Amino acid sequence: MTDKKDHDPHAVTKVTPPGRVVALTGADGFLGRNLIGLLEDDDRVSRIVALDVERPATAGRKTRFYKVDLTQPRVDARLAEIFASEQVDTLLHMAFLSSPTHASAWAHELESVGTLHVLNACRERPVRKFVLWSHTILYGASPRNPNFLPETHPLRGHSESRFLRDKIEAEQVVASFARTSPGTLVTVLRLAPILGPTVKNYLTRYLGRTMVPTVMGFDPLMQFLHEVDALAAFKLAVMRDVPGVFNIVGDGVLPLSTVIQLTGRIGLPIPHPVMYPIARALWTAQLSEAPPTFVDYARWLCVADGDKALNELKFHPAFTTREAVLDYTHSQRMRDARLLRTTP
Amino acid sequence: MARKVLGNDPFGGDNPKPAAPAAKKAAPAKKAAPAPAKKAAPAKKAAPDTAKKPASVEKGAAPAKKPEGVWPAPEAAPVAEAAPVAEAAPVAEAAPVAEAAPPSIASVIAQLDALLDQAKDPAESRPLLDRLASRLRSLVQPEPEPERALAVDAPAAPAVHDEPFDAARELLGSDYYLRRWGQTAIRDRSEEVDDFGLDPDYARRWQPVWDLLYDRWWRVEIEGIENVPATGRVALVANHSGAIPFDGIMLATALRKEHPNARTLRWLAEDFVFHFPFAGAYLNRLGAVRACQENAERLLRKDACLALFPEGVKGIAKPYRERYQLQRFGRGGHIKLAIRTGTPIVPVTIVGAEETHPMLFQSGRLSKMLGLPFVPITPTFPLLGPLGLAGLPARWKIVFGAPIAMDAYRPEQSEDHVLVNRLNEKLRESIQSTLDQLLRARHSVFKG
Known part of the structure; x- marks a missing residue:
């Protein structure tokens, strides 16, 4: 509140028409951090409200940070208070984990219940626009999937996977919020797995292994999204008012074996009957980056159709799937040779 | 590079x-x-x-x-x-x-x-x-x-x-040898595949095998290839036959070798092959696509030449005594698709594939164990191992019928069940009558 006096004169002198106030939950995540950096440079945004437990390092002059923990019970009232005092116009809800965790109870509180808190705050003090970060992996990998999953396809992610289930629950409550709150534009961006030079998630760790385990006899087509395109999609969603669900994906597909070849790694094919027990054991021993339910993604298709985002959101990915893999590979090789710091 | x-x-x-x-x-x-x-x-x-x-x-x-x-x-x-x-x-x-x-x-x-x-x-x-x-x-x-x-x-x-x-x-x-191994595992693969996973280098590598089967083993005879348009979307609707179906691959070989434009054929394969190791990945690289409306529509909208076998598993799982008896043509999904996308349908009749792999009987217990819809026992297949996949050297004949234009119908009519059913039956009958005709004209299974 105190620094409001310092900020407002600047904002008024710089942006003649009053710009938007964009709030981000999970502001210190990869997407949040980089989006704050992008929005800081954008004149159409007058103020950024960063909500997280840690202050993002990219927070600049326009950013105001509030320490908010979505796992706390009374957080919805606090959020509503912040929305009202900051006059939040657009809320980006990105407080999700990018990789599966063993602390699944905490993850459930943060993702599933945390989304409920955020939506309750939005009901109490409506925002004009609500943008949700979601994933195409929620469709679930299956041999019965069409090659390109449309947005209308049901989310059939593995029911045993807490990681997927929490996110599916979050999407469901957001969908019902969109139905019951006509005053708020709700945009859901389902992002393909993100690859890029600086991003870190379960996928970059999986492809960063010397021997990359694959499932023998299966070579699914993979689809990735470059980190720059991921940020561009969120920026588009902030700037354009396009409600709805969108698959945000890179162009083109690559078989998993080709992806591994491009990254200069070696595939280690394991027959699928033993793959699941091995994956379970490694996950229990905390030696692997993803639970055994993720083996499905190395067996079957989970590729989404990005045409709707292209036509309605006008999202043109700058990087194809292949280019995203190559860009990731370049910096991964630098990291391998210890020429690049592992944490960007 | x-x-x-x-x-x-x-x-x-x-x-x-x-x-x-x-x-x-x-x-x-x-x-x-x-x-x-x-x-x-x-x-x-x-x-x-x-x-x-x-x-x-x-x-x-x-x-x-x-x-x-x-x-x-x-x-x-x-x-x-x-x-x-x-x-x-x-x-x-x-x-x-x-x-x-x-x-x-x-x-x-x-x-x-x-x-x-x-x-x-x-x-x-x-x-x-x-x-x-x-x-x-x-x-x-x-x-x-x-x-x-x-x-x-x-x-x-x-x-x-x-x-x-x-x-x-x-x-x-160093991991030099491991890398060599990694390269060897995918030495014959392209660096890029198309949207549906067709790998041109991989497919080219297998062409000699299909050419050999096409020219020498089954001595495929072609009729009416000019009915397949040189460009633009087209749906080839064919009878599905033989306990181990090679008709998709042979149709693709025929179009590559005999068609003036050497059109690339994509064909729809049954769901179950994608459940299993090797089969799905392998067929996908060669050009097969999982059979579903979304895939077919997307392919046709990209002006592909698409082969469909509306009989599905019923066509290949029938016993030998029911050979050349067309089964139900699905629920007319292919007709709906053609109406919706304005795609001409070319009826295709394949004779000879039934005798290549005559199904003696099905092993119910084995199929339940493997989760397959059926496990065929043919004179050659489990007996001769992988070589038995080539089957008997029955002579094949593939006849491409006159194209049936679908432009006359409006896309909304794809939901007209009566119309779809009627068109479907008409198509089925025309293929069945061509089949009967070809069978009558055939003197010998192996000499043609």
Whole structure:
């Protein structure tokens, strides 16, 4: 509140028409951090409200940070208070984990219940626009999937996977919020797995292994999204008012074996009957980056159709799937040779 | 070309090897990388000195340059206790001294150079050397010999020969062979595939096999290929037959070999092949796509030449006595699709495939165990193993009928069930009548 006096004169002198106030939950995540950096440079945004437990390092002059923990019970009232005092116009809800965790109870509180808190705050003090970060992996990998999953396809992610289930629950409550709150534009961006030079998630760790385990006899087509395109999609969603669900994906597909070849790694094919027990054991021993339910993604298709985002959101990915893999590979090789710091 | 650049260069990605096994062996600390650089610098510095002062070298006052010659000399009294060791491996042992005191090493070397420059005369150099020795002792904890420290200036090259197996060990230790293995596993694959996973390089590699089966084994005869339009979307609707279906691949081979435009055929394969290892991945690379409305529509909207087998599994799972009896044509999904996308349908009749793999009986228990819709027992298949997949050399005939235009219908009419059903039955009857006609005209299964 105190620094409001310092900020407002600047904002008024710089942006003649009053710009938007964009709030981000999970502001210190990869997407949040980089989006704050992008929005800081954008004149159409007058103020950024960063909500997280840690202050993002990219927070600049326009950013105001509030320490908010979505796992706390009374957080919805606090959020509503912040929305009202900051006059939040657009809320980006990105407080999700990018990789599966063993602390699944905490993850459930943060993702599933945390989304409920955020939506309750939005009901109490409506925002004009609500943008949700979601994933195409929620469709679930299956041999019965069409090659390109449309947005209308049901989310059939593995029911045993807490990681997927929490996110599916979050999407469901957001969908019902969109139905019951006509005053708020709700945009859901389902992002393909993100690859890029600086991003870190379960996928970059999986492809960063010397021997990359694959499932023998299966070579699914993979689809990735470059980190720059991921940020561009969120920026588009902030700037354009396009409600709805969108698959945000890179162009083109690559078989998993080709992806591994491009990254200069070696595939280690394991027959699928033993793959699941091995994956379970490694996950229990905390030696692997993803639970055994993720083996499905190395067996079957989970590729989404990005045409709707292209036509309605006008999202043109700058990087194809292949280019995203190559860009990731370049910096991964630098990291391998210890020429690049592992944490960007 | 990215293959060359990325990842497969066996040595390109390695750290620059610190080229000094002696240093590696002796180094107490993990300073392998900086050590050679620091060693190289004084060596270079020493070289011009030698060039500048050839006279002093000849006088024998350059202990650093000729260690073996100088050290055992009687005048080198303080060296006496160190002499045997110094003789054994003067260069190799020098490394720890150089490395043990990394912070002040540059200053010591500078002093050393200065001292050596002064040392014109062996007698004169004595006190200097003593001073240096004490200086180094104070610097280095594990009691180094000053004279050996001097040997730092000598080039360390001969020490490389100490490790004859180093290169071999390096080769085996690197992941070079693993990478070769990784490359071999996908040596015949393209770097890019199309949206539905067709791998052109992989498909080309398998073409000789299909050509052999097409030309020699089944001696496929073609009729009416001109009915397949040269460009634009087209749906080939064919009867599905033979317990192990090769009709998709043979149709693709026929279009590639006989069609004036050599059209690439995509065909829809039953769901169940994608449940299983190898089959789904393999067929996908060759051009098969999982049969579903979304895939078919997307392909046709991209003006593909698409083959459909509306009978599905029912067509291939029927026993031999029901050969050439068309089964139900699904629920007319292919007609709806053609109406919606305005795609002309070319009815295709395939004769001969039933006799290639006559299904004697199905193994119910085995199919339940494997989760397959049926496990065919044919005269050749489980008996002859993989070779039995080629089946019997029955002669094939493929007839492409006149195209049925679907432009007359509006896309909304794809939901008109009566119309769809009628068109579907008409299509089925036309293929059945062509089948009957061809069977009547055929004299022998194997000679045609």
